[in-house]
Amino acid sequence: MKLYIKYMVSNRCKIVVKDVLKKFDLTFSLVDLGEVEIMEDITEEERENLAAALLETGLELIDDKKAILIEKIKGIIINMVHYTEEDIKINFSDYLNEKLNHSYTYNYIANLFSDIQGTTIEHFIIFQKIERVKELMIYGELTITEIAYKMNYSSVAHLSAQFKKVTGFPPSYFRQLKEKRRSPIEEVGNSILNN
Structure with missing residues (x-):
């Protein structure tokens, strides 16, 4: 069942x-x-x-069948963006149709998603990708160029423009925030002692 x-x-x-x-x-x-x-x-x-x-x-x-379909779509996108270690190189509309194994047209899926979620599939994918980009930047294991390639952006400039549009600031500023977010335990309180 x-x-x-x-x-x-x-x-x-x-x-x-x-x-x-x-x-x-x-x-x-x-x-x-x-x-x-x-x-x-x-x-x-x-x-x-x-x-x-x-x-x-x-x-x-x-x-509700429509709500179930929306949850499937969200799950497929989240799984592809966040839990697949492969580089994202597939067209999402083709990927969704393949994973859903239904005869739904992409237009039907897109319209239903927009009606129920209040946002487009494309925006949902963008927000998920930017969240994944943030996560990869926090890990610090990949350069922004490697992240852009991994997340299937056409260029670093494309990733940067989309990142800024979603978050309000460029990736370089986010990296600076990340580096200032935490201090090593040995340094916590040292600035007070040195003043």
């Missing part, structure tokens, strides 16, 4: 859902972003109890 869960957008959410399922003694074969497959059929009362338990964790069991 498949169940669809709203707001399930991270690996941490998967852990929470697995814990809830275990509390209900439900055996699962799949726990993915926005989607769970359990081995048992459950009664309406068990479903309501499961829904209440998920709601306590900030997650929501959903039945």
